[in-house]
Amino acid sequence: MIKTVLHKYSAAQPLRVLLVEDEPGDAHLVHCALRSSYVHCTMESVSTVAEFKKILDKQNFDVILLDLSLPDSAGLNTLTSALETAHNAPIIVLTGQAEMDFALSALEAGASDFLVKGDFGHDGLPRAICYALLRKELEAGLLETSKKLTLAAHVVEAANESILITNAAGVIESVNPAFCRITGYSAKDVIGHTPKILRSGLQSHEFYQKLWLTLSNTGTWQGEIWNQRKDGTLYPQWISICSIKNHSGNVQHYVSIASDLTAIRQAEQDVTRLARFDLLTGLLNRDSFHAELSLALAATQQDGYIAGVIILNLKRFRDINEARGMHAGDSLLRAVATRIKENLHKSDILARLGADEFAIILPNLGTCQIEAGRRALAVAERLLAILTQPFIIDNEAHTIEASFGINLFPQHPEQSAADVLGNAQTALNRIKRGTDHPIAFFEHSMGETARSRYTLERDLRRGISDNQLRLYLQPQFNANSVIVGFEALVRWEHPEKGLVSPGEFIPLAEQSDLIVLLDTWMLKHACRLLSELIQQNRAVPIALNISPRHFARADLISGIKQCLLETGVDPALLILEVTEGLFLRDVDTAAAKMRELIDLGLRFSLDDFGTGYSALAYLKRLSFYELKIDQSFVRDLPHDQDDVALVETILAVARSLKLHVVAEGVETAEQAAFFDARGAIVQQGYFHGRPEPAQNWLARLP
Known part of the structure; x- marks a missing residue:
């Protein structure tokens, strides 16, 4: 032990x-x-307390041997003063045979040891020095350990x-305040019990x-x-458990650290709700309805029964909204x-x-x-x-009218959900164009329609x-009303029908290879x-549409x-x-083609953003330059x-992904x-300029 303490001291130090x-x-x-x-060792000697104080001001020592019976000594007060100025060096008091009571008092006052003068024995003095140094190290270690334990306790508590x-x-020995806050149990409730007190029954024995x-x-x-709180409510937790072992490798304790996931799960549900549901009414939104309609269509094609979709439009709603304000309009929509x-x-x-506008899927109407x-x-x-009956909003009765477009499906094996919904919209539009009856079916088998399409x-x-095709341009303006680009559009000047x-x-071209011919012409x-x-x-960027059918062709890249x-x-x-x-x-495959075209220097814009199924996933995965906010979101x-x-x-998503934005x-x-x-957003629409023949707009460029 003595040699261990002294190993740091040598002739060099x-x-x-x-x-x-x-x-x-x-x-x-x-x-x-x-x-x-x-x-x-090296040793300095002084013979008075005054000299002792002076040398302590100039030098540090590893150990001090102090006789408190000096003429200018104040006894224990001198020891107390020395302890304050000795820079943590241990002090060994030298005393005479008749001063044992005084020596013991010195130990109580803070001296590390005492020795009787003239009675050091063979190694009494070096042993006393070593023990004093060892005690100093142990006390320093205990102090550091105490600080760490205090800090750890504060961390656990906070x-x-x-x-x-x-x-x-x-068996539970200790819990922190967060445990009590989350579970509803007090420390007294659970100490002495096992964690089984928290079990919800949702996890199996296995x-x-x-x-x-x-x-x-x-x-x-x-x-x-x-787990289960004291009041019986269930809640999710993410738990980390570790075992604490002693020097022999035997487990002494288990420590469990758990985070309450309730808020996270609620946030996830809120995000899902925002993505799938209409915020005002709590009903499914357009994207979710499309997904449900696709499932319903697949089921009818597999099982052989007929289903229906209804689109209904509220007449006079805008009048009420403008006359009574948005609050009344929102209340009316919720009531509807x-x-x-x-x-x-x-x-x-x-x-x-x-x-x-609302939509309904009638999933099984028989065969x-x-x-x-x-x-x-x-x-x-x-x-x-039921919709023509009055609605009481803010103690005032309001009446509305409704029109209904109905489409039965499936009508053919290749029909898509967009086709089904579009047919119902066609039936509804027929009412809007002046049909007296408020309910209309889509008539798929009309011979005149088929002949007209052919x-x-x-x-x-x-x-x-x-x-006969004409290139039209619609300008895109920045916030300073400067043209920063155009969208190229195609117009057809029929020799008999005109434009x-x-x-x-x-839409007709998109159902055949005609759309590829139009894309190539554009x-x-x-x-x-x-x-x-x-x-x-005078060059400014020009944007033009590439259809999915054209993009899928093997000769797309070579043609560009x-x-x-x-x-x-x-x-x-x-x-x-x-x-x-x-x-x-x-x-x-589409992503690979995009990357090859981007490597050529072209840029991509995601059109009609927000109206499809998974735009966010594509934005993260693919290197788009800009996104276009669909006009359906701008209209109101x-x-x-x-x-x-x-x-x-949408703007927040664009900012986070550093995408340009065009509002259509x-x-x-x-x-x-x-x-x-809202910042550097490019705008396109009739307010700034309608589509016109290309030369008309080019004449206005500086």
Whole structure:
């Protein structure tokens, strides 16, 4: 032990000893005892307390030998003063035979040891020095350990996580305040019990067997557990358990640290609810309705029965909203949603598609087409009757009218959910165009419609080859009202019908290879136009749509390369707009093509953002340059708070992913001001400029 303490001292770094003694004979004995010992030391000697104080101001010592019977000594007061100024050096008191009581008092006052002068023995002095040094180290270690224990205790007490400590048998010995706050139990309630007091019954016996097996083999276990509070409520926790072992390797304690996951689970549910449900009514939103409709369509195609979808629109809602304010309008929509839901079957699926538009899936209407139609009509008539009854909003009666578009499905094997919903919307639009009856079915088998579509398709093919297409541009403005780009659009100038609405021929083209021909025509003419602008030093980016059908073709990339090569256009000036439909079938192939085109220098824009199934997933995975806020979210800004919330969310996503944003369908000064107030958002819409022949807009460029 003595040698262990002294191992740090050597001839190169000796122990520094200070002797305070006025008797030369006693001082000589001390010198002799140290010289003949195994202690490597140097020694300074002083003979008065005054000299003692002066030397302490100048030097530090490892140990002090102090005679308190000096002429200028104040006894124990001198010792107390020395302890304060000795820089933690241990003090050994030298005393005479008749001073034992005084020596014991010195020990009580803080001296490390005492020695009787002239009676040091063979190694009494070095042994006393070693013990004094050892005591100093032990006291320092104890102080450090005490500090650590105090800090650990504070951490445990202040922790937000529940901390529980058991003995080796699993009996609870200690819990922290967070445990009591989370569980509702007091420390007194649980100390002496086992953690079984918290079990919810949701985990099986086998679960706990595996837990203890893992803990026994590895010393740790972590995972999620459902526990039960004192009041009986269940709550999820993420728990980490570790075993504490002694030097022999035997478990002495188990420590459990648990985080309450209740708030996290609630937040997850809130996010899911925001993503799937309409904030105002609590009904499914448009995206969720599309997903449910896809499932219903697949079920009908597999099981052979008929289902139906109803879109209903509220008439006069906007009048009430404008006359009585948004609060009354919101209250009315909630009341309408409740009334519809109360009059539907439990299996029927209800959603809010837009401001004043609702949709219903009738999942099983039987196998007879006529009977299915009757049942769907009965539902619509029942809803029509209950919706025409007055609604009491803010103690005032309000009456509304409703119109219903009905579509029965499936109609053919290749039909999609978008087709089904679009057909119901077509039926509803027929009412809006002036039909007297408020309920209309989509009539799929109308011969005239089929003939019209065939004729239109034939004429469009001829129009592409006969140069009947026209390139139109719609400008995109920044917040300073400067044109920063264009969207390229195609128009068809029929030799007999004049300009054909793109809403008439684009959907038709998308159902065949005609859309590829249109895309190719647009690409060539947009590149030629950019080439002219580059030569005039007036080039701005031009965006154009690429359809999923065209994007899937093997010759897409080679065709784009050839077009760029022929025109010499900087690829960075060409922005390809794609929709989420591009990725629904084979996202990996689509992503690979995107990366190859991006490597060429082209940029991609995600069109109609927020109207599809999983735009956020694609934004994270794929390298988009910009996203376009769909005009359906802009139409009711800034009055529709749901749309405001959705647009704010989209802008937040864009900021976090560092994407440019284009707002489509900006038609009013209020909408323009809404986006101007939210930073560098490019705007496109009738408020800034309608689509016009390309040369018209180019003439206005500086």
